[in-house]
Amino acid sequence: MMEIGPLVVETLPYGVGTTPAMPSAYLDSLTELDRFEWYVGQPGDPAESIDRFLTQYQLGTNALSRTTRPGPGSDPNAPVGAALFVSAAAGAAMIGAPTGAPNPAAGVPDVVAVVYTRTTGHPVAPAPPPATGWWLGPWQPSWTPAAHATAVTRARDAIGRGDIYQVNVVGHASARYTGDPIPALARLGRLPGARYGGVLTGNGWAIGCASPETLVEVTGGRLVTRPIKGTRPATATGRAELLASAKERAEHIMIVDLERNDLARVAATGSVRVDELYAIRRWCDLWQAESTISAHAADGLRLADLLRAVCPGGSVTGAPKVSALARIAALEPVGRGAGMGALGWVGPDHIDLGLTIRTAAADGERLHVWAGGGITWDSDPDAEVAEAAAKAGPVRAALAGNRPQPPGR
Known part of the structure; x- marks a missing residue:
């Protein structure tokens, strides 16, 4: 375990941006x-370490309980929240599953928790004006489209053998x-549909997010997750x-069932429900299918238990989750780094x-x-490669400073 205090600027600018899900009042x-x-x-254990670090500042405790507990009081220097x-x-x-190949952005930590107060000092500022001299080179993939398609075929073979249902x-x-x-x-972070748009920075690294997907939201002991699965051009x-x-639809419902089971591990008995099934939402130039699942937290639920139940997210792992993670570790040539994790506010x-x-994610060079x-089982390898490219397109365009192309162009 490594605990460090507030950092200074080195290699990359530090302390700039709005953390995803940070209340706008801050x-x-x-x-x-x-x-x-x-x-x-x-x-x-990262779950226990996060729990210990944040609960010492009384962060997350009231969210997880249906009974309000005493807060930090009126101290103006008291913590108001944390980026996580x-x-x-x-x-x-x-959860004791394979962690996969090494992170290609090795300088980016696997866990970051930053506690904030509302006092004077070095504030978290809004995004700065566009920098001069910005240059972004050609993208270099970790695998070719053919290798990606082969991985899809191998995943289908595993499904055919009954090793997994989806991955x-x-x-x-x-x-x-x-x-x-x-x-x-x-x-x-300002792309259309970015429910979790923002930036988190550290010593020599930064993460930018434009995610539309809720991994977990908790208020007053009510747990909510909104898995997204299913993509088409926004036409x-x-x-x-x-x-x-x-x-x-079948793939989506399979993940809804997985997320229901994940919440049930930390929910009051019989409280898990699907509030909305297969709603169509827009992110940039794509339609995506989203469902909403909710539950009431079990008595005594801790942040560590919640994180173990929902991380990593079912919609980016598969079913059964641990078996899918083992398959991912065997198929993907590099680690997921800042992708497919969790980022937000506590x-x-x-x-x-x-x-x-x-x-x-940015490290010092790339x-x-x-x-x-x-x-x-019904996946077409070439179609899956094309879908991944469609999802990455608006991200790459935003990073380069270009406007994403409209659908059909």
């Missing part, structure tokens, strides 16, 4: 109080850059195809974590992006 008024970071391979990032590899480590296969690409990457990551034809696709009375799809899709 914009421009926060100062970092304390920070915890952890990397896969270090000792300790949990990588997919850290989530796998929490998410994710690709990675990186590009060299010069200049300040923070404005590029901030542009990413009238694409919407009709998504609504009519038996393959997409306040005293509210927890809101998004799933880090449509996410990029930008990194991840994209993929869920594989079932």
